[in-house]
Amino acid sequence: MARQQGWFALILALAIAAGALLVSFPLQLGLDLRGGSQLTLQVLPAGSIRSVQKEQLEAVKDVLERRINGLGVAESTLQTVGDDQLVLQLPGEQDPSRAAKVLGTTALLEFRAQRPGTEQEMTGLLKLKRQAQAVLNQSQVKAAAIANGQPVPPAVSIKAEELAEALTQLGISVPPGSSETEQLELLLSTVNTKIVALYDPAELTGKDLTSAGRQQQQTGTGWEVTLAFNSEGGKKFAELTKGIAGTSRLLGIVLDGRSISEATVGPEFKPAGISGGAASITGNFTADEARDLEVQLRGGSLPLPVKLIEVRTVGPSLGAENIRSSLIAALSGLALVAVFMVVVYRLPGVVSVLALSLYSLFNLAVYALIPVTLSLPGIAGFILSIGMAVDANVLIFERVKEELRSGNTLIRSIDTGFSLAFSSILDGHVTGLISCAALFALGTGLVKGFAVTLAIGLLLSLFTALTCTRTLLRLLMSYPGLRRSTYFLPAAQLPASAS
């Protein structure tokens, strides 16, 4: 009996610890239960890198983390999943488009000098660029002028034939039925890529940046992004500007392979270049664009490109609805099972209901401890593992009944019941755990959540069925008043000798 009491004390201590854990570490709810956005990004191999390595994935994660922090979203989490994926969770966020935009770009910033002998081609491209930009930006310029109380500038337009000629000249085939705005945007992006082809390879990149900021342009309506270099970057920048100072060649600022700004360097910088390690990008940005660019530059460029492969957004009221319905389902399922057990198994049925309540408590405590983020499939896994836990009890009690029917004493029947049921309980749980391992190793997202909760459930069920149920039952049997076979089995089923 001393051994039973020891076990009982242990179970009691565990129950108290589990309760305390649940109070101090609340359960983490998945986005499908609390509402919010979840974005899954795939890191793509590029250049000489054939497959994504662990360090590269971590490097991408670091950069993205800095960018997200720059966005100022509360309690976001970014986790690596598998070999080449990252999952960003934004609780409460209903519109993930801004996050998607900021995360998706590589933000490789390059400062490049124009190749000698390309001046004429550059002039043509820049003219087209300015024309297209002027038409595209005019609604914005107009709005800003009205807001500042300045006179509205005259409308800018581009002649249809001029546009058509420019497009054919650049070899752009226009999709049928596209609007003027779409054609202009197409033109602009092609021009920006063509300009990049006229530059020398980059000597100075975003790696040498120490900080980025933004301010309103002194002239015009847009915003500019300011940059500060480290000492090496400052040196490189001075070299770069020295080389082209006083010529008509340009200094290009290239972001992700598209030219965002071109600048001339005056002859006064011929001797030493632009020193001081600071520069600014004036690209006619809106306040939001400037902020996003600043965030991206500050976070650094991504070592590898990423692609958005999954976006899930759940409204908060849908989440609340999900919680409510799964709670009702879980509780009513448990209640039905409890009634069934007590009706069919009498006293041991009551014991198993106690053990199963402990089982549920331990389960939730483990979720809080690990921590497991509880999502809908996770809850389903939990509800199912209850089924397995009950099965273990059913197996044991059926065996106990059998032993009683064949005329064994009560205590002996209980002990034999437990030991005979053990092997099939073990086999059932092990095969269940094998399935969980396969699901966890090879499944994704939802499937993993299910596998984790089911596996925790199976392990705990082994413990509760073999320890809690047994200890509680043995403890009750130490009271002579409860030691009656009819508490286990209807009298009619007992052999005459035993009763």
Add this chain to the structure above:
Amino acid sequence: MSSTPSIAPAPRFRISRHRILAWWGSGLACLLSLIGLLLCWFNPAIGAPLRPGLDFTGGTQIQLERACGVSCSALSSAQIQQPVARLQLPAEPGTPAPNLASAAVQVLDQGRSLVLRLPAVNPEQAAAVVAAVREVAGPLNASGTSVDTIGPTLGDQLLKGSLLSLLVSFAAIALYITFRYDRIFAGLALLCLAHDVLITCGVFAWLGLLSGIEVDSLFAVSLITVAGYSVTDTVVVFDRIREQKTLLAGLPMSEQVDVAVDATLTRSLYTSLTTLLPLVALIFFGGSTLFWFAVALTVGIAVGSWSSIGIAPTLLPLFSRR
């Protein structure tokens, strides 16, 4: 009772006497399932053994709730489909904007909620679609909106991952049973498992054919769970047969099987019942997200319980070395 007292009472229920009936029943169910799967496969609108859902095909699903309660004006899906199809989406640099002409719209709950199925769009484009729908069906309840986008590569990954985990868990379970029992038991357990998974798939193939029910990654989860349950159920019976082997060595295999099935019958039925109780609760109260998941599990566990009583044990004498 008197010949083998206390240890092996004469079975009240002899499964072997009904084995022909059991085999016919299961054979017929398997055949119907196969026909369903094949019909799905050759159906040009489906082209796969089961109707694949968003999780596997990739795309965007937008679920909207109208903020008009009971007084929602009647709305046809065409009323929403047309403006959405005409919509000019903001383009992403480098990729053409997706064509929305193939958008499918479902109106649910007497016009109170809408489900849109589109090709995969980015979040900005999804917001544009929601704005276009708001013009026609608004006002919308912002907190009841859900947008799911699955890229085509992820859908492919999910499908491969699900199939692979199914096969790997089958193989690992077979190995475990071979190690714990023997090859015949393992073979029969796998046969039962295939039987249960086939019939569950068959039911969903027919559901897909007749009422357009799609399978998602939760369905793959339910199949693997069914597989686990099926093996557990079968193992309990086999465990009993093995335990009695020396005791009943004189009896023919079919009688040994009868004794084991009879002894474990109550347990098998009670266990299925106690597992089905929470599942039934999930079906009735679990909400739409888990509804078909619970249905798949209910079918699978019911079938699994049947095969562990009626199929695996009755086939054992045929393969037994005696």
